[in-house]
Amino acid sequence: MIKPTIAYPCFSLVKNDTLLEYGGPDGELGASLRYLSQKFTMVTPEAKATLNDIATEEFAHAEMMATIFHQLTQGLTKEQIIDSGLDAYYVNHGLGVYPASAAGIPFSACALQSKGDPITDLYEDMAAEQKARSTYEYLIDLTDDPDVLAPLRFLREREVVHFQRFGEALDIARDYLNQQHYFFMNKYGCDD
Numbered sequence: 001m002i003k004p005t006i007a008y009p010c011f012s013l014v015k016n017d018t019l020l021e022y023g024g025p026d027g028e029l030g031a032s033l034r035y036l037s038q039k040f041t042m043v044t045p046e047a048k049a050t051l052n053d054i055a056t057e058e059f060a061h062a063e064m065m066a067t068i069f070h071q072l073t074q075g076l077t078k079e080q081i082i083d084s085g086l087d088a089y090y091v092n093h094g095l096g097v098y099p100a101s102a103a104g105i106p107f108s109a110c111a112l113q114s115k116g117d118p119i120t121d122l123y124e125d126m127a128a129e130q131k132a133r134s135t136y137e138y139l140i141d142l143t144d145d146p147d148v149l150a151p152l153r154f155l156r157e158r159e160v161v162h163f164q165r166f167g168e169a170l171d172i173a174r175d176y177l178n179q180q181h182y183f184f185m186n187k188y189g190c191d192d
């Protein structure tokens with residue numbers, strides 16, 4: 001009996017000889033880098049803080065996924081590796097933790113954006129949280145290991161909270177942009 005296995009960061013889940021892509025484009029590493037990058041062009045302190053807070057939390061979630069993968073793959077036998085469909089990953093990375101999709105595609109920043117427009121970015125962030133929530137639900141569907149289910153459910157809940165917090169940040173940013181502002185120096189801080 002092979003235990004469910006989750007790999008980070010484009011995490012894979014192995015169960016009953018099935019390798020499922022967790023989904024690099026919607027993974028925790030991408031979320032963390034997306035929010036960390038976008039925060040610099042947010043227009044209010046609240047929005048900057050929201051992105052900064054969630055970026056750091058997502059990175060901690062990436063570590064959780066890496067830990068789960070490591071704990072579940074440690075000591076796998078040759079037969080378990082082959083039977084679980086982990087053989088291609090093993091040839092490339094052994095049982096090390098590597099940021100690639102289940103198909104072996106390395107993590108790429110092509111999966112995220114930073115447009116310099118707070119409204120555009122916050123809409124992307126809300127969509128990213130919904131995609132992450134869906135992905136966790138699919139993972140939950142495919143495992144029955146209570147030690148794996150508990151953190152997956154926790155992480156799913158956090159995506160729901162993040163979606164709500166980005167919605168609040170969007171309201172604040174929109175309100176700010178809709179107000180009339182008076183600047184005593186160049187709005188963008190340029191010399192010209």
Ligand SMILES: [Fe+2]
Pocket residue numbers: 031058129132158159162
């Ligand atoms: Fe999230």
